[in-house]
Amino acid sequence: MRRASSADLEAPRVKLVTWNVNSIKARADYVSLFLDAEAPDVLAVQELKVDGPNIPLALFEARGYHVAFHAQPRWNGVLIASRLGPIEAVHRGLEGADEGEARLVSGVTGGLRIVNLYCPQGQRVDSPKFPFKLRFFDGLRTWLEQTLDGSPTVVIGDLNIAPGPDDIWAPERFADVPSYHPEEHARWDRLLALGLSDVVRPHVPPKTYSFWDYRGGAFHREHGMRIDHVLANAAAADRVEGAWVARDWRKKKDGLTPSDHAPVVVQLRGA
DNA sequence: ATGGTAGCACGGCTA
Numbered sequence: 001m002r003r004a005s006s007a008d009l010e011a012p013r014v015k016l017v018t019w020n021v022n023s024i025k026a027r028a029d030y031v032s033l034f035l036d037a038e039a040p041d042v043l044a045v046q047e048l049k050v051d052g053p054n055i056p057l058a059l060f061e062a063r064g065y066h067v068a069f070h071a072q073p074r075w076n077g078v079l080i081a082s083r084l085g086p087i088e089a090v091h092r093g094l095e096g097a098d099e100g101e102a103r104l105v106s107g108v109t110g111g112l113r114i115v116n117l118y119c120p121q122g123q124r125v126d127s128p129k130f131p132f133k134l135r136f137f138d139g140l141r142t143w144l145e146q147t148l149d150g151s152p153t154v155v156i157g158d159l160n161i162a163p164g165p166d167d168i169w170a171p172e173r174f175a176d177v178p179s180y181h182p183e184e185h186a187r188w189d190r191l192l193a194l195g196l197s198d199v200v201r202p203h204v205p206p207k208t209y210s211f212w213d214y215r216g217g218a219f220h221r222e223h224g225m226r227i228d229h230v231l232a233n234a235a236a237a238d239r240v241e242g243a244w245v246a247r248d249w250r251k252k253k254d255g256l257t258p259s260d261h262a263p264v265v266v267q268l269r270g271a
Numbered sequence: 272a273t274g275g276t277a278g279c280a281c282g283g284c285t286a
Contacts, residue, residue, distance in 0.1 A: 022286085023278055047286085049279060074279050075286095121286055129285090160286095213286085215275035260277075260286080 012270030013241070014084065014110065016042045018228050019249075020118070020158040020211070020261035023049040024079065028056040030256045034249055034263065035063055041084050042109060046118035046158045048077025048102075055079070070105040077102050078118050078157065084110025091147075097139020099132065104140075106147075111271045112236065115144070117157035122178025130178055133160070137187035144194055152236040152271070155196055158211075158261065159229050161188050163198065166206035167226035179225055196231040199266060203243040210245050211261045219250055228264045239268040 017040040021027040024045060035043070043065070048055060051071040060067050060081045069079035070092035080087055087107035094104045106115040120136050123129035144155065161184045162168040174180035192198070209224025218224065232240065243266045250262040 026278065047278090074284090123285080213275085214277055217275090257277080 014041045014112065014239075014268040014270055016040065016044075016112075016114075016154065016156070016230065016266045016268060017246075017263045018044045018046070018116070018156045018158070018230060019263040020046040020228060020259060022047050022259040022261065024056060024077070025050045025054050026257075027259060028059055030253060030258065032059050033253050033256070035059070035065075038246065038249075038263070038265075040265070041082065042112070042114060043081045044114060044116040044156045045079040045081070046077075046116070048079055049075060051077065051102075066109065068105055068107045070102045072100075072102040075101070076118055078105045078116045080105055080107055080109070080114050080116050082109040082114075084112070087114075089113075094136065094139050094143055097136050097143075103136070108151075111152060112268075113151060113153040115147070115153065115155045115157075117155065117159060119157070119159045119161070121160045122181075122184075125176060125178060125181060130181075133178065134183055134187065137184070137191070141187070141190050141194065144191070144196075148194060148196075148233055150233070150235060152239070153233045154236050154266075155191070155231040156229065158227060159188075160227050161185070161229075162225040162227050163188050163201075163229075167209070169207070169209070169223045169225065179227060191231060195233050197237050199230050199232045199237050199240045200226075200243040200245075200264060203240075204245060208245055209262075210264050212250060214260050228261055230264060230266045232266075236268065239271075240266060241269060242267045
């Protein structure tokens with residue numbers, strides 16, 4: 001554990017991570033390994049999959065992180081952990097667009113607004129989940145229009161959209177499939193039109209992925225997608241020094257099963 | 272071939 005205040009003065013740099021962990025309960029030991037090895041300043045977690053006492057908050061608190069979360073049993077669930085300081089102005093949920101599911105938590109920490117998202121996956125285009133996904137993005141845009149105020153902000157998380165052909169292993173196979181559908185790309189473009197930019201894309205080579213299905217040996221076949229994102233408004237994007245996918249954390253560690261997503265890391269200059 | 276794997280209210284659903 002390190003002393004937050006003096007260390008931050010010595011190294012004015014913020015290491016921001018987004019990671020869909022596929023159950024914070026099943027991944028508690030694995031996430032602990034990650035925190036000790038990578039020491040993020042802010043970690044945005046998606047897919048908690050548990051609520052209440054089943055969330056192992058102690059693993060964050062024991063390492064000096066402040067925590068804010070929005071959770072439900074079984075599915076979804078998002079959490080922000082920060083050692084920049086307390087998390088203030090916390091907002092939970094996307095009223096009118098999330099159908100009561102725990103998919104958005106936001107807060108301000110260290111002078112940075114974090115909007116942490118777990119967007120719907122969409123299942124198949126002919127399932128009710130797909131129009132729900134599109135409505136969620138429409139509601140998100142409306143909410144961001146009202147929320148973005150020019151202060152440094154990142155919109156971060158598992159957006160379940162691969163924005164371009166370099167972000168998915170076989171774009172031709174996904175032309176009519178959620179994660180790479182034209183209707184989703186239209187929503188992506190509308191988010192960017194709010195003044196947000198994808199601050200990871202310029203720093204990673206084409207065909208860099210953040211998610212590989214557990215099934216069919218997808219990781220070893222490099223059958224992946226880049227669906228975990230960090231979007232930043234101008235005030236935050238100006239501070240980005242680098243970004244990468246921590247691909248090694250998609251592998252087993254000490255015999256522990258990994259998530260099907262790797263952490264995505266963005267390094268920012270301190271304020 | 273409607274699979275394959277992992278996780279959650281233990282078992283159908285979600286990804």
